[in-house]
């Protein structure tokens with residue numbers, strides 16, 4: 044894999060360099076609530092600009108449905124990148140259309156532009172190779188060179204991640220190099236006990252990695268939206284909680300295999316429930332109640348782990364030597380459901396374990412809830428990407444950067 048330093052040494056002055064970043068930051072309207080992913084890619088962008096490149100930064104944001112949707116515009120991220128760089132960043136209001144072409148054509152050496160959300164184009168995420176390839180052809184017209192630095196998206200076989208680097212001379216950015224360096228250690232000699240904490244909302248995406256984690260981890264703690272498929276698999280009713288019904292048999296298989304392998308699964312013993320999902324805009328009090336994990340009322344939704352579970356999880360993490368954590372324990376964006384996530388973060392701060400926190404929302408949660416980033420071993424910009432890397436899978440966005 045060519046490094047960005049090698050690319051810089053070859054000379055990038057006057058070249059249009061496409062930087063595939065992951066600027067998928069949490070937004071409250073148009074306000075960025077955590078800019079960690081933008082800060083993480085800033086050194087790559089600024090090194091290229093300082094070397095005289097004409098830098099074209101691209102990313103997805105959220106999961107729009109292949110068409111423009113103002114709620115998912117990258118404009119706030121472009122503005123923030125400009126603030127961090129201390130220079131003006133141009134913004135194209137489309138991805139491969141007239142605005143993008145004109146914006147890129149107007150760049151002078153050392154200038155930076157951000158193009159609009161890649162997922163406003165159906166070709167970006169298409170499962171059809173030809174459709175993805177056609178979109179990658181259009182993206183390729185915007186650049187002479189490609190730098191992959193969107194670590195959070197390297198597990199996606201998407202046009203800008205997988206197909207575009209095949210069309211342009213390419214290199215890996217500094218963020219990808221750092222992330223892979225840390226995660227590689229977790230695949231080699233991991234200090235034990237090794238605990239993995241999984242939560243969050245991308246349940247169907249992430250359940251599959253458990254199969255592999257059973258071979259690696261000594262202890263797996265489940266919280267967040269992930270917990271309810273496990274509780275259901277144990278035969279409990281979960282009300283209107285997030286549930287991946289079709290995965291229940293697979294989860295029953297994981298529980299059985301864990302027993303055979305001597306891997307400890309730790310599931311919530313109590314949860315906070317309410318009749319409805321909280322209002323994240325007004326943050327109006329949600330008045331949740333605490334119920335036992337096997338007594339979730341039929342008309343209520345589990346939105347955080349409960350106090351007994353917080354204590355249990357802290358105890359299960361206290362003697363771990365290595366911890367990997369992806370996915371908040373609850374809807375931490377609302378103060379009534381932030382305690383579970385806080386408790387896990389605090390347990391990692393208190394423990395001498397080498398801890399890796401991965402995922403856009405998990406990393407954001409740690410910072411938004413006031414924890415010092417330096418109190419953790421590593422805060423990764425990728426959740427699904429980290430998990431799939433640890434699984435030993437070939438990640439499309441890394442494979443595409445190989446020479």
Ligand SMILES: Nc1ncnc2c1ncn2[C@@H]1O[C@H](COP(=O)(O)OP(=O)(O)O)[C@@H](O)[C@H]1O
Pocket residue numbers: 242243244245246266267268269285345346347369370371372373374375376401402403404405406425426427
């Ligand atoms: N019990 C729950 N029900 C619904 N959503 C949840 C629950 N617990 C956590 N979440 C949500 O999960 C989201 C983060 O999930 P995910 O994207 O998988 O994590 P990450 O970005 O760290 O990989 C947060 O927005 C949080 O509100």
Ligand SMILES: O=C(OP(=O)(O)O)[C@H](O)COP(=O)(O)O
Pocket residue numbers: 065067105106195196199245401402403404424425426427428
């Ligand atoms: O937020 C992301 O992943 P993560 O929630 O697993 O950290 C990445 O930006 C990838 O987004 P996607 O899961 O919509 O492809």
